[in-house]
Amino acid sequence: MPDGQAFLEVKDLKIHFPTDDGVVRSVDGLTFKLERGKTLGIVGESGSGKSVTSLGIRGIYNHRNSKISGEIWLDGKEIVSASQDDVRKLRGNQMAMIFQDPLSAMHPYYTVGHQIVEAYRVHHNVSKKVARKHAVDMLGRVGIPQPDRRVDDYPHQFSGGMRQRAMIAMALVNDPQLLIADEPTTALDVTVQAQIMDLMHDLQAEFNSALIVITHDLGVVAELADDVLVMYGGRCIEYASAATIFERPEHPYTWGLLGSMPRMDRPVQERLVPIAGSPPSLINLPKGCAFSPRCVYEERTGGLGTTVAPELTRAGGTNHLVRCHLPTEERQRLWVEEVKPKLEA
Amino acid sequence: MRKSRALVAGAAALALTLSAAACGGSDDKGSDNSGGAKPEFNAALTQVFNPSDKKGGTIRLANSGDWDTLDPGETYYGYSWNFLRLYGRGLLMFKPVPGAEGNTVTPDLAEGLGTPSDGGKTWTYKIRKGVKFEDGTEVTSKDVKYAVLRSIDKETFPNGPAYFEGFLNLPEGYKGPYKSKGVNTDSAITTPDDQTIVFHLKQAFGGFDYFAALPQTVPVPEAKDTGAKYKEHVVSTGPYKFETNELGKSFKLVRNDKWDAATDPNRKALPDAYEVQLNVNADDIDNRLLSGDLDVDVVGTGVQPATLGRVVGDPTLKASTDNPTLARLWYTSINPTVAPLDNVDCRKAIEYAADKVGYQTAYGGPLAGGDITGTILPPMIPGYEKFDLYPSADGTGDVAKAKEHLAACGQPNGFETNIAYRAERPKEKATAEALQQSLARVGIKLTLKPFPQGDYFSQYAGNPPYVKNNKLGLNLNGWGADWNDGFGFLSQIVDSRVIRETGGSSNTSVRIPEVDQLLDKASSETDAAKRDAYWAQIDKRVMEEAVILPGVTAKSLLIRPKTLSNVFVSDAYNMYDYLSLGVA
């Protein structure tokens, strides 16, 4: 990064949950940067630590049952060491959140308008009337027709797509510099997904905010992200620009993710190539490379895969990092000769 | 309700530990007892506890149920008759003194006891001059006559005693002054002048003075009579009148300034007021009595089981109680209509085999249950004689004698029969079980037959055809007199003529012509001493026939009010005398 600090900078973030069965290392040494106007996609299966990362950045964790270390710098302010109340004041204001299922994420007993007004007034000392005007305005901007009337509707009176728009309106009402979207389109049907992604794209450009999209869906990443961070077992295993991830991915896990991407051009039964095995336990990560039990190329590491934990090292592309024992050349060869043809077949 | 009582018992037992200190340390509240009895167990049984002439204060009473009625023409509870003397003056009353004298009648509104004439068929009373109603009008013999006649209307007063309509020579079909308005009733009661009232009976009755002591002779002014509603505004003739009367909740008596002590030799009228709460939780009453937040449990039947447990285990508490004997017998009828009990020896076998200690235990032991008895009459009835025709060494029965009589009856190995009891009464069930066990010792096998108490006498145990057809050889029974005299106690349970074939009588087993004759002789005898001699004779005769198995004469355990003066048990009512109490 040129000169000084990035807008968002996460350094060696660790979030551990001590339990009776052992320590759950949900996030275990995560480092990345993000500038305003840019979008980072964090990709991984459930349990990979991507959502906990989002909690960590937003400072929502219970000090009594979790341990957090490392640094999170947001626009020059450190969050890990800041007081709970200071972080709370940032939440919803400088950093906002868009959730997966807007029906359950919005309070069923309050009107959409009330919830947007509430979000606004937490951080702005204005009258309800002013806040309401602002809410109507926001609803209009996210494409809700007749916002002055719909503002008094309850969430259940909205369609799925409209609810997500309203959710986005609520997130953007305070003009946040950082927007975190956790599976923003998963609960929506395909056509609405596209609309919402377009909307997010446009709004990000308009507000010039930094956007983190957390998803297991590489399709969303392809649509929105500039950079992609692939998480596995609480760690980053591959980091690259979106173009690199889709054109020259180097980690066997990323290949698996690409293989499991739904594609319109294939019959349903062939479309998904799931990665064999299941995500690792965050209490007892496999010895060596966390991905080794599921990795088809494990025997090529000459035993390293099950004994030594690989480091995150530079890979083929610019700003491209991969956590894998296989040499870069072999990874590139495998991708070109074996994996890519299979995916495109 | 029954279940919750038992649980409350447990609760109170637990609470005991919490409050033991408070109860134990409350003796300092007792005032000096100079000249009176010491505060010990039964201190107020035969003498005045805490005598005093101090006036003023309010006596607080509570009733766990509703008052049956405050109308003197209809009320039919001993406690109510005891209490009623505060606001009503009948012709005669029971003497408010401790000991056996308290069971004698004494003039109240009348100047003297009744004068019998015509061999006891006519009774004349002279009424005192100067006795006034609370509104100031003078009481005349006509008010007494009206009061008696109105009480005869059983459609209006279905709960009241029925002695007057049974004995007075009323015109045929007379239904009381409401329905038989204007009917001449001189055949029954005449009032030659305002101070004289004469009762004319159908047949001679020697004990009429007891009738004259009934609250039904308390005068009622016709102009103020509202029939069944009169109970809400009873017009007082006593030293107290009603200030408030909230039905089902409470009422308050305050001084009646029209009452003249000069006309009244019996009443001291010490306190300024009486406050009575109705429908108060029975266990709460006991706790308040013990803590001094309440003076008297007006019903006077004794403490609840939970409290009994506390008192038995605590000498300090026991010292503040009295344990009077009641004129109530718990007994078992032995029905000679059911074979083989038609044979007197089979009946005697039961008398001998029965375990009376078990009977007593079933009723709650010596303190709350009562005393084991061999007689039908309780001891406070004038003329009572103590005897036991079927004695056993320790009261648990004489098995050998029982077997002898079984042999004589031709059933040497015993026989089978049924025993009836009221299903709602656990004590009767326990008694039936105790009898079942003790009779089994001689081979008499009892089968328990519970019946609903509402229909117990009308349809089952008191219904002669039912008893016979269903072989109810034994049935549990209890009897209390309306007043403590032989006639009141015996007439309903040993006279064969009260047995109705359609059911409803307490007597089912006693059908002895000789006893009927003795009862007639006794009731027409106007000489009290001669009359009383008959009662023991009847008692013995019935016991010879072995048609009644006496169990226990009931007792109650009363908490003596520590804040009151002049406390004593009335032998007439077998509870504290409410007329004499004062605030210490």
Next chain:
Amino acid sequence: MITYIIRRLFAAVVLLFIISAATFGIFYLIPRLVGATPETLATRYVGRAATPETVHLIAEKLGFYDPLWLQYGRWVKAIFTGADYNLGATVEHCPAPCFGYSFITKQPVWPELIDRLPVTLSLAVGAAILWLVLGLSIGTLSALRRGSFLDRAAMTFSLAGVSMPIFFTGMVSLLVFSYTLDWTAPGGSYTPFTESPSEWAYALLLPWLVLALQFSAQYARLTRAGMLETMGEDYIRTARAKGLKERDVNVKHGLRAALTPILTIFGLDFGLLLGGAVLTEQVFSLPGLGKYAVDAITNNDLPKVLGVTLMAAFFVVVANLIVDLLYAVVDPRVRLG
């Protein structure tokens, strides 16, 4: 909405009639089915000295010889037209609505019910406020500090509160606080609010506490369970993400949602209580509807039993209706129709 209410009210009236007929049947028909005659029914209203003639007279006077439907019809008719009762020297008119007339106390039942209602109302309202405040706050704190000492202590307390019957807690607390420490009023005290608010509160304090103890225990458990559930909801996460203060998250978003099911239970509990807090009124000898019912049953006073049963049923039915209406207000997803 209006038509819904009207329809529900109409259904409520019909239901009350069904209840009245059923109650009537229980007390008048079932005894007959098991063999009771008009005379045996009448023995409840006569004294122990009553002759068969008296019993017959009373059975006739009370109409026990008439067919049951006629007796019930007479009862229903009196509600609308009133009825006259011969008291011997006088005749009493029981004006409409004449919900029965007690032949034992010689009183129309309706004015007595109206007279008893304020006692029960005072008891129920006071206790309800106490138990809601106690139960909700204990339950909320327990849920938020789940597993803490406070939580465990509160839940132990509430288990004890739920399992200890009122006649136990009532008797013990009377013994301790009224008779030993002399802090609270003895049993049987009641002063109407209109006479003296302070004495009213003094007399009711212990009954309130005892009744509230039982209920607050229950409500604490309910609230805790409800809060634990709602605090895991997505919208709580949203509320936090908005930067709301934790207290607002807990109360405005968490408790608000957790309250809805509690509201239903509260409505029913409260409705039941208005029909008479039987045990509490019995233990403390409070002259409310519950005590009235107990006394009526003890004395076999059927018109009173019938009246108070209907009154209780009325409150339950109305409480149900109000709960349903409130539910629509509280939870906008519910639409009445």
